[in-house]
Amino acid sequence: MTVLVLGATGLLGHAVMKELKARGIRALGAARSGTDLAVDISNRMALFRLLCRVDCQTVINCAANINLAECEADPEMAYKVNGAPVGVLAAWSLQTDNRFIQISTDNYFEGSLPVQHDEQAVVKLKNVYAASKFGAETMALKSPLSLVLRTNICGAEKGFGKWALDGLLNENPISLFNDYFTSTMHVGACAQAIIDLLLSKQTGLMNLASREVSSKAQFVHAMASELGITLDWAVTKSAAGMAPERALSCGLDVSRAEQALGRHLPDLKDTVRALIAEDARCVTLTNLKSAIAV
Numbered sequence: 001m002t003v004l005v006l007g008a009t010g011l012l013g014h015a016v017m018k019e020l021k022a023r024g025i026r027a028l029g030a031a032r033s034g035t036d037l038a039v040d041i042s043n044r045m046a047l048f049r050l051l052c053r054v055d056c057q058t059v060i061n062c063a064a065n066i067n068l069a070e071c072e073a074d075p076e077m078a079y080k081v082n083g084a085p086v087g088v089l090a091a092w093s094l095q096t097d098n099r100f101i102q103i104s105t106d107n108y109f110e111g112s113l114p115v116q117h118d119e120q121a122v123v124k125l126k127n128v129y130a131a132s133k134f135g136a137e138t139m140a141l142k143s144p145l146s147l148v149l150r151t152n153i154c155g156a157e158k159g160f161g162k163w164a165l166d167g168l169l170n171e172n173p174i175s176l177f178n179d180y181f182t183s184t185m186h187v188g189a190c191a192q193a194i195i196d197l198l199l200s201k202q203t204g205l206m207n208l209a210s211r212e213v214s215s216k217a218q219f220v221h222a223m224a225s226e227l228g229i230t231l232d233w234a235v236t237k238s239a240a241g242m243a244p245e246r247a248l249s250c251g252l253d254v255s256r257a258e259q260a261l262g263r264h265l266p267d268l269k270d271t272v273r274a275l276i277a278e279d280a281r282c283v284t285l286t287n288l289k290s291a292i293a294v
Contacts, residue, residue, distance in 0.1 A: 007063030183209035213251030
């Protein structure tokens with residue numbers, strides 16, 4: 001089996017490529033640059049030509065612009081990157097009877113509580129990013145061989161995980177949201193689960209995330225505790241009123257994924273330990289016990 005990974009240089013795409021290769025599955029990465037195949041997925045014809053040229057049995061689409069402000073400022077760009085390519089991929093899947101996995105988002109729900117939303121929960125589109133990703137979900141599910149995964153990930157290389165680690169290890173100023181709730185999982189665990197779901201031939205819409213909901217403040221304090229750091233300089237604040245507007249209650253119910261995988265997905269402690277173990281700066285005498293435990 002050959003798997004084409006779109007967005008192969010991103011946080012999740014890189015982890016998926018690594019996991020595929022570790023299992024002996026032939027993986028081809030595609031991105032604007034820096035990988036096997038160069039493609040601008042916002043150019044639908046270029047994407048179509050790539051799919052015609054590459055002999056693959058599965059596509060995993062990890063490519064997206066997740067910057068809410070950029071999407072809000074340029075809705076056309078958001079649609080071209082996050083939405084329109086998925087129509088091409090769904091058509092390819094229908095025409096070839098090949099598998100297609102679309103990586104989606106958790107930025108969909110109303111409310112302000114740490115609720116676990118299942119796959120049937122009512123969606124509320126609060127910004128252009130969410131609208132572009134939900135449109136992509138709708139197109140992806142036109143193919144009976146597609147699997148749409150709603151998730152929220154972290155890693156030490158970039159994004160929230162890197163910001164939190166840098167803040168804790170360097171004692172940078174830290175502002176933490178106590179009312180923004182997610183089911184964040186480590187990118188490595190997410191990649192492993194994606195390949196397991198691919199091999200088990202799951203289809204439809206599924207939540208893939210941590211089995212535990214936490215606020216951003218709870219997440220970072222859990223990291224500090226694991227590192228043995230007294231986080232007494234952080235400032236706690238509300239995410240309400242941020243621009244662009246965003247969903248704050250983004251917890252996910254992962255029961256369906258756990259049933260399909262036949263195992264529990266990671267909880268908050270598992271995720272924090274994996275994130276810390278990924279960063280070489282954390283393997284010191286003060287936290288070696290945590291690193292070994294992971």
